[in-house]
Amino acid sequence: MHSVEMKNAEAQTTPINDDDERISGHLELLSAMGQDFATSLDIDETLRHGLKRITDYVGAEGGALFLLDDRGEKLTCKTSNGPINLDGLTMSSAEGIVGRCVQMDVGEIVRDVSNDPNFHTAVDDKTGFTTRSILCAPMSVKGERIGAIELVNKNSKDGLFDDHDLHLLRSLSSSAALSIKNARMAEALVEQERVRRELELAAEIQRSLLPDEGDDTSPVHGVNCPARTVSGDFYDFFPLADGRICFNLGDVSGKGMNAALLMAKTASLFRCLGKTIHQPGRLLSMINDEICETVTRGMFVTMAGGIYDPKTGIVKMANAGHEPALIYSGGGTFEAIQAEAPPLGISPLISGDGGIPEVEFRLDGGTLYIFTDGVTEGYLEDGSELEADGLKKILIDTAGEPAATRLKTVIDCINRENVALRDDLTLLAIDDGLNKIARDERASSDEGIQSTAETVFHLNFPSQPDRLKLVRSAVFDTVMLCGCSESVGRDIVIAVDEACQNVIRHAYKGARDGQVILDIARAGDNIVLSLRDFAEPVDVSKIKPRDLDDLRPGGLGTHFIREVMDDVDYLPPPDGEGNLLRMVKRIE
Amino acid sequence: MEHEISERDGALIVGFSGDVDLQSSPEARKILLQCVARKMPVLVDLSAVNYIDSSGIASLVEALQTARKGGGSLMLVSVSEAALRVLELARLDKVFTISGSIEEGLEKATS
Structure with a gap:
C-alpha cells in the first residue's frame, strides 16, 4: 500500500x-x-x-x-x-x-x-x-x-x-x-465554557440554600449578592416549633469555589443543628468543632446567629468574629453587638465550657441588622467605601420603609450596573416593628379582658407543698361552678398545680414563707387564672417546655401548662415586684 | 398518699393511692427506686391514684430508666383516668407498658 x-x-x-x-x-x-x-x-x-x-x-x-x-x-x-x-x-x-x-x-x-x-x-x-x-x-x-x-x-x-x-x-x-x-x-474556550456552566450549577445550588424571601409581614428579610458566580457569604432563617425564629449570617474567608463549598457545609450544619439546639452559643460552638475537625488550613467562617421571639421581641444571639451587628430603634443612634469570640474554624478551644458567649436583648419594635464586610467595604459611585457610617445613614434615612426596601437601598448603592463587586454583599434584617404593634394590641385587649372580668375566687397562701391539695380542690370546685366540664376542670387543676409548683420550687427556691396569690376570674367565655408571687423576677426566656423526646425526669410542668391552657403569659406585675402568670382557658 | 407493697408470682406489686404531688412525690420516688433495686419485675398499680403531677411522673420515669439499666422491668397497671390524662400530656403513655389489670401485668412480666 x-x-x-x-x-x-x-x-x-x-x-x-x-x-x-x-x-x-x-x-x-x-x-x-x-x-x-x-x-x-x-x-x-x-x-x-x-x-x-x-x-x-x-x-x-x-x-x-x-x-x-x-x-x-x-x-x-x-x-x-x-x-x-x-x-x-x-x-x-x-x-x-x-x-x-x-x-x-x-x-x-x-x-x-x-x-x-x-x-x-x-x-x-x-x-x-x-x-x-x-x-x-x-x-x-x-x-x-x-x-x-x-x-x-x-x-x-x-x-x-x-x-x-x-x-x-x-x-x-x-x-x-x-x-x-x-x-x-x-478547546480552551470550550473548557472555559464548561467551567462557567459548572459554576452556574454550583451557584444555583447555593441560591437554593438561601431561604425564600418572606412577604412584607415577615419580620426577617435577607439579601445576598455574590461578587463572582458563587458566594462565600450566606444567611438563613427558619421557624422553630414554638414560633420563635432561628437566624444566622456568615462569611467564609475567600470568595472562590473553596469558600462556596465551606459556605455550603456551614450553612447546612447551622440549619440541621439549629432545629434541635436552641442556645446560639452552644450551636456556634458545635459548628466550630465540626469545622475545626475538617477545615482546610487557613480557612475560617465569621458568623452571627441567634433566635428571635416574635411574642416578646427578645433576641438571643452569639457572634463569632463577625462584624458588629447593629440595632436601630429610632432616634438616629445604633447599638452595636460586638463579637465575643474568634471566627469559627480557627481553634477548637473556644468551644470550652460555656461555649461562645450569648447576648440577649429586647428589640422592642426596633430592627437588628447583620451584614458582611462586603457591604461596609463596598465602593460607592465616587470611589469611596460605604463604611459603617454610610450604612447607618441609609438605614436612618429609610427607616420608614419596609425592611426589604431598606436592604435593597443599601445594595443598590454598591451593586451598580456595569461595576464589578469587590466582595459578596449580604445583609439580614430582623424587624420587630409589626410584632411590637401586635403585642401592644394584644396587651390592650388583655386589659379589656381584665376590666370586664369578674373575680370569682381569691386565695392567698404560703409557698408550701402541703397547701397544693387544698388549692387543687378549691380550683376544681370554682371552675366547675364557672361551667367547665369535668375533664376541662381536671386539666385546669393540672395547670394551676404545676404553675404553683414552679413558684414554690423555682421562684421561691423552696423557701416556705413566700406569699402566693391565686385569682380566678370569669370574663365572657374565658376563665382567667392569675398567679402572683413576690420572689425575684424570673427570666421568662429561660422558661421553656421541655423536649418531650428527651426522656428524663423533670421539666414537664411548663409543658403541661401550655398544653392544657389556651393562653399562657407572664405579665408585668402591677407594682413591678415579683411575677404574674396569667393563664386563660376558653370554655364553650 | 398511701402505698402498699406485695410480692406475687416472683414480681413486686407497688400500689399507690391518693395524691402523688409535690408534697408526696419524694416519698414515691424513694419507694419506687427501692422496689427496682430488688431486681424483680415491678408492677406499679395506679388504680387508686386521684392525682399525679409532673414530679410524680418524673419519679416513674426515673424508676423505669433505672430498671431498664439494670436489665429489669417496670410496668404500670390499672392506671386511673386522672393518671392516664397526665401520662398522655407528657406523651409517656407509649413509653410505659400499661396493663389493664394486675393479672394481665403479671402475665406480661413473667412471660
Missing part, C-alpha cells in the same frame, strides 16, 4: 522541472491544505492527512509532525507516515535535528545526517531504518513555538531535498501551526 502511494507521488513530482509548473503545483497544494485546515472539525485527522499529502508531494520516504509540550521541554510525534511509525515518540526538545529546528525557529535541510552531530540515532538503531537526509521546518505563530514537521530521505535520483522543498514545507508548516493554535484556543 505504502509503496504504491509512493509511486503515485513520484509520478506526480517527476514531470515538474519547470519553475512555473512547480509554482502552480505548490499553490494548488497550499490552497487545498489551507482549505482543509480552515474547514476541518477534527484537527488530528487534518494534520495526519496534511502530512501525508506533503510527504507524497515532496516525494519523501517518510514524514513526522512533532508538537512541543506546554512547558517547552518535550517534543512528541503527533502523526507520522512512511516505513516507520513514530506516533507517540517523545524526546527532549533539546535533542535531535527537530529539536534544533524548533529551538532556533528556522527550517533546514540536512543533506547527510551522518555528518550532523545533532542527529538522534536512537530511532534508526532501534528500527533498522536508515535516515540519509532530513528536511525540517518549524511550526510557530508570532514567535510562539508549536513544533515542527520533518521529512526524511527524498525519493529522487540524488536523494537530496532542495531549497524549493524547504520553502514549500515552511509555507505548509506555518498554516499548520496557525490551525493548531486556533484549535487549541477553541
